[in-house]
Amino acid sequence: xxxxxxxxxxxxxxxxxxxxxxxxxxxxxxxxxxxxxxxxxxxxxxxxxxxxxxxxxxxxxxxxxxxxxxxxxxxxxxxxxxxxxxxxxxxxxxxxxxxxxxxxxxxxxxxxxxxxxxxxxxxxxxxxxxxxxxxxxxxxxxxxxxxxxxxxxxxxxxxxxxxxxxxxxxxxxxxxxxxxxxxxxxxxxxxxxxxxxxxxxxxxxxxxxxxxxxxxxxxxxxxxxxxxxxxxxxxxxxxxxxxxxxxxxxxxxxxxxxxxxxxxxxxxxxxxxxxxxxxxxxxxxxxxxxxxxxxxxxxxxxxxxxxxxxxxxxxxxxxxxxxxxxxxxxxxxxxxxxxxxxxxxxxxxxxxxxxxxxxxxxxxxxxxxxxxx
Amino acid sequence: xxxxxxxxxxxxxxxxxxxxxxxxxxxxxxxxxxxxxxxxxxxxxxxxxxxxxxxxxxxxxxxxxxxxxxxxxxxxxxxxxxxxxxxxxxxxxxxxxxxxxxxxxxxxxxxxxxxxxxxxxxxxxxxxxxxxxxxxxxxxxxxxxxxxxxxxxxxxxxxxxxxxxxxxxxxxxxxxxxxxxxxxxxxxxxxxxxxxxxxxxxxxxxxxxxxxxxxxxxxxxxxxxxxxxxxxxxxxxxxxxxxxxxxxxxxxxxxxxxxxxxxxxxxxxxxxxxxxxxxxxxxxxxxxxxxxxxxxxxxxxxxxxxxxxxxxxxxxxxxxxxxxxxxxxxxxxxxxxxxxxxxxxxxxxxxxxxxxxxxxxxxxxxxxxxxxxxxxxxxxxxxxxxxxxxxxxxxxxxxxxxxxxxxxxxxxxxxxxxxxxxxxxxxxxx
Ligand code: SF4
Ligand code: SF4
Numbered sequence: 085x086x087x088x089x090x091x092x093x094x095x096x097x098x099x100x101x102x103x104x105x106x107x108x109x110x111x112x113x114x115x116x117x118x119x120x121x122x123x124x125x126x127x128x129x130x131x132x133x134x135x136x137x138x139x140x141x142x143x144x145x146x147x148x149x150x151x152x153x154x155x156x157x158x159x160x161x162x163x164x165x166x167x168x169x170x171x172x173x174x175x176x177x178x179x180x181x182x183x184x185x186x187x188x189x190x191x192x193x194x195x196x197x198x199x200x201x202x203x204x205x206x207x208x209x210x211x212x213x214x215x216x217x218x219x220x221x222x223x224x225x226x227x228x229x230x231x232x233x234x235x236x237x238x239x240x241x242x243x244x245x246x247x248x249x250x251x252x253x254x255x256x257x258x259x260x261x262x263x264x265x266x267x268x269x270x271x272x273x274x275x276x277x278x279x280x281x282x283x284x285x286x287x288x289x290x291x292x293x294x295x296x297x298x299x300x301x302x303x304x305x306x307x308x309x310x311x312x313x314x315x316x317x318x319x320x321x322x323x324x325x326x327x328x329x330x331x332x333x334x335x336x337x338x339x340x341x342x343x344x345x346x347x348x349x350x351x352x353x354x355x356x357x358x359x360x361x362x363x364x365x366x367x368x369x370x371x372x373x374x375x376x377x378x379x380x381x382x383x384x385x386x387x388x389x390x391x392x393x394x395x396x397x398x399x400x401x402x403x404x405x406x407x408x409x410x411x412x413x414x415x416x417x418x419x420x421x422x423x424x425x426x427x428x429x430x431x432x433x434x435x436x437x438x439x440x441x442x443x444x445x446x447x448x449x450x451x452x453x454x455x456x457x
Numbered sequence: 458x459x460x461x462x463x464x465x466x467x468x469x470x471x472x473x474x475x476x477x478x479x480x481x482x483x484x485x486x487x488x489x490x491x492x493x494x495x496x497x498x499x500x501x502x503x504x505x506x507x508x509x510x511x512x513x514x515x516x517x518x519x520x521x522x523x524x525x526x527x528x529x530x531x532x533x534x535x536x537x538x539x540x541x542x543x544x545x546x547x548x549x550x551x552x553x554x555x556x557x558x559x560x561x562x563x564x565x566x567x568x569x570x571x572x573x574x575x576x577x578x579x580x581x582x583x584x585x586x587x588x589x590x591x592x593x594x595x596x597x598x599x600x601x602x603x604x605x606x607x608x609x610x611x612x613x614x615x616x617x618x619x620x621x622x623x624x625x626x627x628x629x630x631x632x633x634x635x636x637x638x639x640x641x642x643x644x645x646x647x648x649x650x651x652x653x654x655x656x657x658x659x660x661x662x663x664x665x666x667x668x669x670x671x672x673x674x675x676x677x678x679x680x681x682x683x684x685x686x687x688x689x690x691x692x693x694x695x696x697x698x699x700x701x702x703x704x705x706x707x708x709x710x711x712x713x714x715x716x717x718x719x720x721x722x723x724x725x726x727x728x729x730x731x732x733x734x735x736x737x738x739x740x741x742x743x744x745x746x747x748x749x750x751x752x753x754x755x756x757x758x759x760x761x762x763x764x765x766x767x768x769x770x771x772x773x774x775x776x777x778x779x780x781x782x783x784x785x786x787x788x789x790x791x792x793x794x795x796x797x798x799x800x801x802x803x804x805x806x807x808x809x810x811x812x813x814x815x816x817x818x819x820x821x822x823x824x825x826x827x828x829x830x831x832x833x834x835x836x837x838x839x840x841x842x843x844x845x846x847x848x849x850x851x852x853x854x855x856x857x858x859x860x861x862x863x864x865x866x867x868x869x870x871x872x873x874x875x876x877x878x879x880x881x882x883x884x885x886x887x
Binding site: 158188195198199201208222224225226233382411415 | 551552586593596600610612614615636639640644647806811830833837838
């Protein structure tokens with residue numbers, strides 16, 4: 085890639101966010117496959133090493149999800165229902181994957197996998213082939229051994245899919261590329277609060293899941309050399325459900341807030357240390373112990389992480405945002421709020437890509453009044 | 458399903474199983490003894506229903522099943538008061554309440570009116586991390602009450618052989634796949650030293666083998682009972698009689714009492730069939746209920762007998778007890794792991810759940826299925842679809858089973874009545 089200036093880089097990140105199929109189309113035009121994935125602990129380096137572009141499947145506000153809701157009913161996060169709708173009836177701008185990979189990062193992902201598996205088995209609806217990578221996250225040795233087995237199986241499946249095994253050089257390059265993307269993301273996490281609106285930071289992060297990793301690393305690194313001034317707004321830390329679109333952040337920031345940090349995996353919570361060694365063992369350690377979905381963290385871990393992140397980002401308020409049916413985050417809200425030490429609100433039952441702004445104000449106002457008294 | 462034990466016999470029209478009465482009485486005596494022992498310092502484990510209780514049994518560490526205890530709390534109408542303790546701490550009182558009730562009780566002020574004297578504080582809590590909430594919820598036992606929580610993974614398979622009910626007893630390795638069994642077996646090996654500490658004794662594989670043998674025998678009796686009920690010309694026992702008679706012994710799996718109790722259910726049902734007893738003398742419609750039970754209105758199930766000659770002939774509790782537990786094999790620890798590492802899939806995950814319902818519907822010769830879809834039901838579209846594909850009429854009802862407010866019982870009764878009237882009448886030879 086040619087060296088580009090910070091402004092062009094920022095525009096490229098935005099473009100990759102606004103049209104999540106942009107790079108996928110380029111790949112496809114070169115006759116190379118695209119793998120759509122769901123789950124923050126997807127071993128993307130194996131996909132890249134197999135010559136494919138990993139694109140994390142995202143929802144879109146306003147999409148017609150009625151067919152998806154028919155199959156994937158029950159108390160399932162509407163974000164995942166939206167993703168299912170994109171798979172069943174892709175619209176313009178949806179990446180059309182040659183293969184789908186789903187991990188077990190939360191119950192919604194698992195239910196999505198079961199639904200696709202059953203749709204395929206019963207011939208109810210045609211959709212791309214689906215692989216499920218059951219990575220688990222308890223700290224014990226049994227889990228690590230199990231995960232090693234899942235990763236080698238997945239590597240074998242990818243080899244069978246493309247007709248050739250991943251060799252050592254391919255894996256080394258893929259790990260190096262994704263590690264470069266990780267380092268760039270970490271730099272973004274450290275700079276964002278003083279440089280970008282929450283919505284813009286989330287766009288830059290989201291680009292990492294739709295671009296080739298090396299190109300992303302170079303682009304983001306270039307973008308971060310730009311000149312920034314701290315945006316206006318009351319600094320807020322967002323916890324709870326994931327945000328795969330910027331709708332909620334844009335609404336918050338339109339209301340005078342500034343999202344300076346978050347801990348879900350599309351945002352700062354997607355921060356990962358480098359994998360380092362290009363081996364299945366190193367990947368296993370990484371995806372077992374370094375990438376821990378929020379559902380596998382204890383309330384204590386979440387609370388202490390929130391305390392650190394709130395302090396570092398300078399947030400003066402905390403929001404635990406729970407989408408409808410994504411209630412698990414409510415279990416650790418009290419511990420998280422106490423640890424953060426700033427006025428905290430819990431919004432539950434929120435619709436996909438939306439939030440109840442008056443309720444947020446109503447919860448925070450009395451706490452602020454008490455603090456200034 | 459554990460909610461079932463909260464069922465109290467009410468209006469009686471058909472025969473009343475002595476086995477159900479005995480089981481309820483045994484349960485009270487057992488619990489009183491257990492309370493006495495824990496007061497004297499014996500350890501107590503609290504174990505989730507889908508976690509390997511047999512390990513505690515084999516090491517003589519008394520345990521209480523979390524969901525059974527929830528059912529007692531609900532039956533004594535204490536849920537509201539206990540859930541308040543969660544609410545007051547800012548914790549959800551409406552997420553997985555059934556698993557959370559014992560925790561809620563433990564967080565509540567102790568009162569004299571606690572059900573059955575109250576659950577003694579456990580020495581250890583064991584649960585699988587299913588769904589998104591379990592791990593966080595059970596961790597609160599540790600952080601709020603100082604009770605150690607031992608989590609187990611809840612692994613999921615990419616591919617499974619569909620006909621699990623045929624494979625599970627002997628060929629579970631094929632049905633489940635080795636990876637998941639390896640995982641739970643490894644986890645159990647890591648757990649054993651912890652239970653040894655509680656027990657003050659060493660783990661004895663022989664003893665576990667006996668426990669597994671007894672529980673397999675219990676499952677065989679349940680299977681015979683289920684097969685008998687499926688094949689009987691007319692349904693001889695109301696479903697709400699069968700449920701406590703089968704479920705209470707499940708909480709005592711691996712004891713001679715439980716195996717004998719399962720046998721006595723079989724003997725009793727078998728003599729009723731022999732006598733030609735029938736819940737409805739003129740049985741016109743055989744029905745199946747899928748989904749959680751309507752715990753707020755158990756009489757519902759019986760209310761179409763006189764008016765419509767319609768009888769619910771199938772319960773998930775007996776059917777699971779018949780198909781889902783037996784695991785034979787030379788290595789008792791591995792067989793135990795195989796009993797639980799895919800346990801919930803049997804009833805909740807397609808294709809297993811879906812195809813199993815179809816098979817049960819056919820073997821029980823049902824004329825229609827009432828499918829209760831609660832807000833957290835899974836894969837309900839596939840279940841309904843598969844049954845209809847198999848030619849079985851399905852009535853879908855959307856409701857929250859735990860909450861009587863979410864539906865109007867009268868309206869639901871009328872809806873089911875109209876649907877039954879639309880079914881072909883079996884007594885007319887259709
Ligand atoms: S936000 Fe909720 S549903 Fe989404 S990944 Fe996290 S836990 Fe799962
Ligand atoms: S899911 Fe079934 S087995 Fe598990 S606890 Fe609930 S009722 Fe019991």
